[in-house]
Amino acid sequence: MSTTPQRITVTLNSKPVGTEQGRSVGAVLMGEGIKAWRTTRNEGKPRGLFCGIGACYDCLVTIDGQPNQRACMVEVCDSMNIEGDFDA
Amino acid sequence: MSAHEEFAFDVAVIGAGPAGLSAAVAAAERGAKVVVCDTGTQPGGQFWRHRPESVFPEPDGHGHHGWKTYLDLRARFDAAISRGLLRYLPNTQVWMTEREDAGRFVLRLTPATGTAIEAATVRAAKLVSCTGGYDRQLPLPGWELPGVMAAGGIQAFIKANGTLPGKRFVVAGTGPFLLPVAANIAEAGGKVVAVCESASLANWLPHLGAASGVPGKALEGAEYAGIFAKHRIRYRTRTVVTEVLGESSAKSVRIAKVDADGAVIAGTEQLLEDVDVVGFGWGFTPQVELAVALGATTRIDADGSLVCVVDGQQASNVPGLYLAGEVTGVGGAVLAVAEGLVAGAAAANGEAPSAGTARQIQRHRRFAGAMHRAHPVPEKWDDLLADDTLVCRCEEVSHGEVVHARVELGATDARTMKSFTRTGMGWCQGKVCGFAVSCLSTKGADDAGTEQASLAAFAKRPVAAPLTLGEISTLDSRQPQDS
Ligand SMILES: Cc1cc2nc3c(=O)[nH]c(=O)nc-3n(C[C@H](O)[C@H](O)[C@H](O)COP(=O)(O)OP(=O)(O)OC[C@H]3O[C@@H](n4cnc5c(N)ncnc54)[C@H](O)[C@@H]3O)c2cc1C
Ligand code: FES
Numbered sequence: 001m002s003t004t005p006q007r008i009t010v011t012l013n014s015k016p017v018g019t020e021q022g023r024s025v026g027a028v029l030m031g032e033g034i035k036a037w038r039t040t041r042n043e044g045k046p047r048g049l050f051c052g053i054g055a056c057y058d059c060l061v062t063i064d065g066q067p068n069q070r071a072c073m074v075e076v077c078d079s080m081n082i083e084g085d086f087d088a
Numbered sequence: 089m090s091a092h093e094e095f096a097f098d099v100a101v102i103g104a105g106p107a108g109l110s111a112a113v114a115a116a117e118r119g120a121k122v123v124v125c126d127t128g129t130q131p132g133g134q135f136w137r138h139r140p141e142s143v144f145p146e147p148d149g150h151g152h153h154g155w156k157t158y159l160d161l162r163a164r165f166d167a168a169i170s171r172g173l174l175r176y177l178p179n180t181q182v183w184m185t186e187r188e189d190a191g192r193f194v195l196r197l198t199p200a201t202g203t204a205i206e207a208a209t210v211r212a213a214k215l216v217s218c219t220g221g222y223d224r225q226l227p228l229p230g231w232e233l234p235g236v237m238a239a240g241g242i243q244a245f246i247k248a249n250g251t252l253p254g255k256r257f258v259v260a261g262t263g264p265f266l267l268p269v270a271a272n273i274a275e276a277g278g279k280v281v282a283v284c285e286s287a288s289l290a291n292w293l294p295h296l297g298a299a300s301g302v303p304g305k306a307l308e309g310a311e312y313a314g315i316f317a318k319h320r321i322r323y324r325t326r327t328v329v330t331e332v333l334g335e336s337s338a339k340s341v342r343i344a345k346v347d348a349d350g351a352v353i354a355g356t357e358q359l360l361e362d363v364d365v366v367g368f369g370w371g372f373t374p375q376v377e378l379a380v381a382l383g384a385t386t387r388i389d390a391d392g393s394l395v396c397v398v399d400g401q402q403a404s405n406v407p408g409l410y411l412a413g414e415v416t417g418v419g420g421a422v423l424a425v426a427e428g429l430v431a432g433a434a435a436a437n438g439e440a441p442s443a444g445t446a447r448q449i450q451r452h453r454r455f456a457g458a459m460h461r462a463h464p465v466p467e468k469w470d471d472l473l474a475d476d477t478l479v480c481r482c483e484e485v486s487h488g489e490v491v492h493a494r495v496e497l498g499a500t501d502a503r504t505m506k507s508f509t510r511t512g513m514g515w516c517q518g519k520v521c522g523f524a525v526s527c528l529s530t531k532g533a534d535d536a537g538t539e540q541a542s543l544a545a546f547a548k549r550p551v552a553a554p555l556t557l558g559e560i561s562t563l564d565s566r567q568p569q570d571s
Contacts, residue, residue: 005143022143027249035234035337042484046336048234049253050481050520052241053134054127054200055222057515057554058481066203072241074201075129075140 008078015088025082026052026059026071037061037071037084046085097123097175099435100195100212102182102378105133106154106421107413107428108218109161114432115216116168118439123175123210125182127200131162133220134240135421137247151247151272153308154421161425177206183553185215185378191408193382198555214408214435217379218428221372221414224393226261226469227487227524229477230332230341231368239269239369252278254365258341260284260329261369262463264305267312269367274319281360283316284327284343286350287463295458301451304422329366330357330472338366350466370465373523374414380547382406387540389417391460392523394543401440402431410435419456423449470528479528480521482514490528501538503545505529512546515554522546 005020010028019028026049029037036046038060050058052072059071062083076082099115101108104126116122126133130141136158138147149155168174177197184196193215199205223238230236235254237245239261245253256279259270263285270280292299299305316323324343330352331342341363345356371391380386384404385397395417402410412431413424426449433439441449473479475488493499493508502518502525505511511525512518518525526542533539 020143022140023249023251024245027245027251027253030253031251040484045232045484046234047232047481049237049241049245051222051238052244053222053238055516055519056238056481060515069201072245073127 008076010076010078010080010082012082012088013084013086014081017088019076021076021078023076024072025061025063025069025074025076025080028076029061029071029082029086032088034086034088037086039085095123095207095210097121097210097212099123099214099216099432100125100193100210101216101218101432102126102185102195103133103218103220103413104128104131104176104178105218105220105413106135106424107220107431108133108216109158109165110425110428111216111218111410111412111432111435112174113161113164113168114429115436116173117164118433118436119173120436121173122168123177123212125177125180125195125197125210127179127181129179131165131176131178132158134244135424137244139248139250151275153268154425157425177210180205181553182378183551183555185217185382187382187406187408193408198553214410215382216402216410216412216428216431216435217415218411218413218424218431219375219378219415220424221374221418222519223368224370224373224465224523225368225520226370226465227477227479227521228329228331228472229474230334230338232478232481233332233334233338234336235334235338235364236332236366236368239266239367240372242365242367243269243272246272246276250276252276255279256281256363257365257367258282258284258329258343258360258363259367259369260286260327260341260343261371262286262465263369263371264309264459264463265369265371267309267316269369270321271312271315274315274321280319280321281363282322282324282327282343284329285323285325285463286328286346286466288326288348289462291462292458295462298454298458302455305455328352328466328472329368332366338364341366346466350468351471371460371463372414372418373519374416374418375552376415377547377549377552379404379406379409379411379415380544381549381552382409384409384411386544386547388543389460390457391418392465392539393418394540394547400446401434401438402427403434408435417453417456418460419452423452423456426452470531479524480509480511480514480518482516482520483510483512485509485511487528490525494529494531500529500533501545502526502529502542506545517549517554518546
């Protein structure tokens, strides 16, 4: 692939992070070493990616203020705000 | 033109994977006016998932099989779009299908991500449902830890992002699909510490006849053997992961040898340390719920999955409803393409497949049957579960609670289990735990029909995706209530 993807900046819990276009929110989080970004309702356990294809809803995260978005399905774009239960 | 008319078609296709792409192309090339709804943002489905074309306009097919087939189908798909014969609705999830009085299909749509959508409803005279499937999972201690993923989820991650979800991987479960996952991890620069296959490869011996009918698979096998040798990947057969260990994420796994029933052989346990991603795959679960909701007849396939019954033209028992790909039985992408072409042609003008195509489908079905029999879910898989092992990840229901409900409360089918324990009532609606809960609920039942009924109950969902309140309010009183 000859194209070079554009560099963009997103914020992870308000912290600016540089990444490239063409990745999922989940991939950007994982790339920053963040493996979990949601806490379960009953037992307070950490969750991140599981099925990877939008079936399990384990990877829910808040994107630009919209809660319960699937991190494995949404592609990052410049200035996107990603918020969840994680330390950026 | 009213919005109703604009979104009325001869043939609607759900899914743009190998089966859906083929069905759409076949129907459009026969002159039908076709709409394709797919949750993906670009065509390809699971098998031909690739990096976003908005950023990488010319994917090179690296790490893909059958890429030439994809390029051919894609060119025909794009040609049909530009000739105005095909309307493609990406990022669109069908959350419900119904039949109107006139026999027309109504598809209700919601955006897969975000909020924008081209249409909330489409109508079509014929429907070809090609919804594919997802990795089948079995619970085990530690499987809820971050870092544990579906094997196909790892594959999808690599194909979509061009990066890896970790550094040191163990891939475990059963079936030939573990091979391409491990191969892609290694080729992308990850370390595959081990591939654990629960079956013995000697299981293939009785099925060599069926396997030799599909020589392409042997070539693929040789390719993986080469990649495994190059990267020194250990392929361990008759081996399972018994536990994933770690505090806040996966750190190590315990593995052990198993006997033919899947019972752990004492003294063979081993700890694999420094593992940050564990990928599990126990075959695939076809997504049959839309077809089931329309009344399609189902059966239990050789792999224990609930699948839909079709005839030689991929027609279901519901008039006008055709099915292709994994929904008619898990059998791989080549079969999905062949079935899609047949379904699309039949839906467009009732055309029957050529004798050659029918034979090809037969051969691949036989191969799939052999594969399923050679790679069964181990009989004693639930021996590994502790009382506190989660079975339902969404509602956090433990194995102990499930056993209690079965033994003490008489919850001996998945539906009763659901109402007693909330298994399958969370976000994923039982997609992840459905197979396991069904096995655990019907454990000890000697009637094969019980299993089918139990799995079918899980596939009966009023809606195929979580919805917003606004979408729910569009339902009128004719809609089925939660079951
Ligand atoms: C995550 C994953 C990765 C895989 N990777 C490989 C691999 O690397 N190699 C291999 O040999 N096999 C792989 N498989 C198996 C392979 O996907 C199948 O053999 C093949 O893709 C089947 O084709 P299909 O068209 O039936 O389904 P799919 O390719 O699954 O396509 C189905 C399509 O329908 C869409 N869809 C489903 N429900 C709806 C709905 N309600 N509304 C709108 N759209 C919907 C899906 O998003 C998808 O795009 C993988 C399977 C999975 C689940
Ligand atoms: S990882 Fe399963 S929905 Fe995102």
